[in-house]
Amino acid sequence: MTLVAQSVEQPPRTKRRSPLAETWDNLRKSWAGMVGLTLIVLHILIATTSPVWIPRDPLEMNAKIRTQAPSAEHLMGTDKLGRDVFSRSMVGGRVTMVVTLIAISIAVVWGGLLGIVLGLVNGRADELIMRFVDALLSIPWLLIILLIVSVLGTKMWVQALTFGFTYGILTVRVARAATLDFVTSEFVLAARARGERKRTIVIKELIPNVRDVLLVDGAMNWSWMLLGFTSLSFLGFGVTPPTPDWGFMIAKNREILGVQPWAVFGPVVMLGTLIIGINLFADAFAKALGLDRSQGAPV
């Protein structure tokens, strides 16, 4: 008995850690989360630095070496126009990542804010806007994006705004649902009874509590958006050729899949590792924050 009692120590009560540090501690313990984070960081490094170290100019065509298998000179071989697949795969994510990262920020901000405000007012305006949101969601997203892009052109800012708007619609629902859990809670009632303005309630009481849900949702949506943007490129509405891009590379090289599979595998592996990385990270991130993704609210 006494042996057991002595081995116990009072938990250190003086040392306080910020919630951020605690989240990081939890995240670090997750093996999958760290693999995901490594993959994401690796991709960001490749995207930012690759133009400096890639072995070949990704735009350089050479009719003599078309559709070649991997060799010491061309690690992943060459495509139909004799361009180096490895170099193109490395730089092929640059535009995609920039556009989707801007777009996801737009989506989280506008979708999150609208959702939180709708959850707070929760009246006729909420009812009306949510039905409109439902209506938008019933249209296939690719159709909306193709429509906007074909009217406004394939400029990067148009694509970023289009994706930000379209994916923000999903975020509205998530943010509203998360907010509804807190709107009836006593600390929001206390703020309302105090006479706080709606703006203060949103900023001080709601955003700090809904933030985690939005961050995780944003991370997940990023991976969906990458797939979406790649699809757009595949259809020829994404990146303007000849700028290398994963989706476009897959589209152009699928004809030579039987002869030079690396021309397709290169971009597929890059896209795949990034998306897997984001998913692993988002799951671990949610757990580290104490969220259950299946419920979308703190447990």
Add this chain to the structure above:
Amino acid sequence: MSDCLVDVRELTIGYYNQKGTLVLVLQGVNLEVKPGETLGLVGESGCGKSTLGQAMMGYLRSGSQVLGGSVKFADHDMFALNNRQLETIRGRQIALIPQNAGDALTPTLRVGNQIIEAIELNADLSGAAAKNRMLELLAQVHLPHPDVMANRYPHELSGGQQQRAVIAMALAAEPYMLILDEPTTGLDVTTQAHILNLLRDIVADLGTAMMYISHDLGVIARVSDRIALMYAGEIVEDTNVAEMFKSPAHPYARGLLESIPRLNLAGIPNSMPGQPPIPGTLPGCSFAPRCSFISEICRSKSPPFTSIPGPPHRVRCDNWEKVLAIDFSQELQQVFRTIEHTTEDEPAIELSGLEITYHRSGFMERIRSIPEPPATVSDITLSVKRGETLALVGESGSGKTTIVRTISGLLPAKRGSIQFEDCDLTVEVDQRPMELCRHVQLIFQNPDASLNPRHTVAEILDQPLKLYFPDMTHDERRARQIELLERVRLEGRYRLRYPGQMSGGEKQRVAIARAFAADPEVVLCDEVTSALDVSVQAAVLDLLADLQRERNTTYIFIAHDLAVVRAIADRVAVLYQGRLCEVGTVDEIYSPPYHPYTETLLGAVLVPDPDHEPKLLASDTPELAPPAKGCAFQRRCPYCMPDLCVEEIPPWQFPESDDGHKIRCHIPINELLVDQKAAF
């Protein structure tokens, strides 16, 4: 088979926390339960009583492990058995009745079928025999119309009825022992009294042993033969009911009993300083830091579980002789403290003809002119004087919270007015001038929910300061935060804590400090102590009374616990279904003549005295809506007169010459008085 049904020996249970250190939950617990005995296991939250209850069924929470000792149930070593062997014991020989019956029932299955499942599994009956047994069980737990009830889904039953259904399920195999983990916590007093009576009857009829786990000594006094008191993972005292309440030998037992508000004693009870330690972290006695009988040995050596001569009585204290030398009943009389405060004659808050409804007439209802249902709260005329504490009392659904939320402007009033001094409070909060908002502050029941988990205490206290005193500088606010924390008896260093890093009592103090940061005239307290442990409750009541005296603050105090109301209120308003039944000073309310509903409530209160027998006047059948006409209490009133009470709203009657005490009843005061004096 030995003469003990349950034999817990030196049981130590603990778990490893995230940092890998061992945290004990139970340390060296010894407990026996004899067949047919009812044992009350008492202790405050976190003392390990639920863990002990579960361990008796051979169950451990995930992550926990048995570090020493054993649990024997009917000579089976519960932690040596495999799952299949445990299945033959659990449910058949020993059954658990959990706190929240609503969670224990499957929402998608009819109640009858769920009970039949338990019967088929544990009592080896099937088909028609199982069905008959189910109906028999439902009748045994006094559910009206068993055949109708069996076809209902859990959500169609009231909380009390759900608890009865769960009891029926536990009785399916007529187990040797029932373990009840706070089964009546969260139920209304009248429902609680009915359920406890039922349990007493069942245990007496079937000869079942029972271990009743509760934090409520009033409940424990009612159901148990013997009581085991737990503190910091240890059993500190174990004796029969009479000894425990008349001459407790452990200083903690005394402190706990002294901190309970009493119906028959005016004033605020004593509170215990400090908090329980984590089990096993102190070299000596766990209670030593909070003990007033402390001697040198207490700090160095853990006291043994000593037997006291006389009736079976064991106590874990070296100084029990010194403790017993002081007569407890005399000590109890002295610890209650009345805090004198002045009440001015002018009213602070005046409600007149207040009516509140949640019903919103739909378009079709208006077109077809369907009459509206009776309002949730109706005809409330009350005035609260400056510096006074008015308590609103009633069961759940009586409209207490609705009224308070309307005063604070969170809900609209349908008719009538709310007046604060010269200002109109009838409008909702967003239409009130800021100065008016400042004067009316609200404190909630559950401090876990009323403090934003993402804010530090400094940020929480800053909110009202920034809102109401925009001219304050950062340094002034900081100084004010520290001052507020000191006023609620917390140290300044609490500023940097998050709510998750504080105990329930500390959190409630922060919530109180937040309300007082506004320097308000009126504070609305919505069940502010009901989520707290008794020893903490006494301290919070004491704090509220002190704060009131300093600033002459007016309180409107909601509580369902009539003893708490007795401790803190000056005047009381009794509500039933959103209608006033009786208004008067505390002394007037707590002595005859009563309104029949007040009499019902007072009769059902369980006091920490084993000789007290609750008086059950009315049924505990809940009502979902007030009646369309006549007296609100007509359907449950034991004295209801068929025509008069059903048809006409009763008049106010005034037992005294002045209009301070008023009772809304058709029965003449004299008749009420004669009946009630005879009964009490």
